[in-house]
Amino acid sequence: MRIIAIVVNWNGGAENLRCLESLAAERPAVAHVLFVDNASSDGSRELVARTFPEVEILDSGGNLGYGGGNNLGFARALELAADAVLVVNNDVTFERGAVAELARALDDPRMGCVGPRVVFRGEPRRIWAAGGVLTWRQNLSNLRGFGALDSAEYHGTRIVDYVPGCALLVRRAALEAVRGFDERYFAYTEDLDFGLRARRAGFVSACVGTARAFHAPSSSTGGGYNPRRKYMMGVNSVWFLREYAGARQWAQFFVFDVLTLPLALLDGVFRGHARGVLGKGLGIWHGLRGRRVTADTVRRGGTCLW
Secondary structure, three states: OOEEEEEEEOOOOOHHHHHHHHHHHOOOOEEEEEEEEOOOOOOHHHHHHHHOOOOEEEEOOOOOHHHHHHHHHHHHHHHOOOOEEEEEOOOEEEOOOHHHHHHHHOOOOOEEEEEEEEEEOOOOOEEEEOOEEEOOOOOOEEEOOOOOEOOHHHOOEEEEOEOOOOEEEEEHHHHHHHOOOOHHHOOOOHHHHHHHHHHHOOOEEEEEEEEEEEEOOOHHHOOOOOHHHHHHHHHHHHHHHHHHOOHHHHHHHHHHHHOOHHHHHHHHHHHOOHHHHHHHHHHHHHHHOOOOOOHHHHOOOOOOOO
């Protein structure tokens, strides 16, 4: 199986090097690596070019977001006759042999999208995600096992609603059927949307727990409660609901996500992440008013919150 990996960068700094070193160690399972640069201004593109001359660099010409950057890579990977494409966040590394383990899972013709069990890089005994589950509640979905101690429960293969986009191996046929990420999400929620569209096309998504990856989550947007990240999640939640939800799902979202925002804000004041809660509330409001996340929105100074 010819696997081509895609790493999308937007001002990722030296973080990219650790990711690319990990992918180099996954050869021959990973045949080729595409590095998509979304108009970075921190010198990270040049750093990668000097350090990894064998990596193919694609310049997007602007900040296309995570979805748009990966779609640029998808098109190139298909040109290069990829049998499967590995989407990798630049803050992810793999345990040796993990990609080959994922590839073996695609021997099952039902499988369209597979991913590893992902642990926190700084605390590898704890799960970050072992697949994703659509709940229609806070943030619309849960990362299976988030925060739990790593155990045998997460070491098998399990069907899930979607594979988080930080480490996703997708079969060529599934990619061609789904036609890549929906770029309108820009960043966040595009993986959930991808998983649902893959399922509608007849493909199964699964977490392959025998493969392990390490993740430093949300490094490109400043961490879990960064207001920019929360804003994007708020906007995209509304657009996802518009695409897929009925009255019951809208009601669940409002009860468990919108109506709890005042309590979350109070808690955020004491915990130091009130701006993140405000960012999410602003994102939901903008989504309801028909706005989308754009490169201008996420640039520094795009709103009063960042």
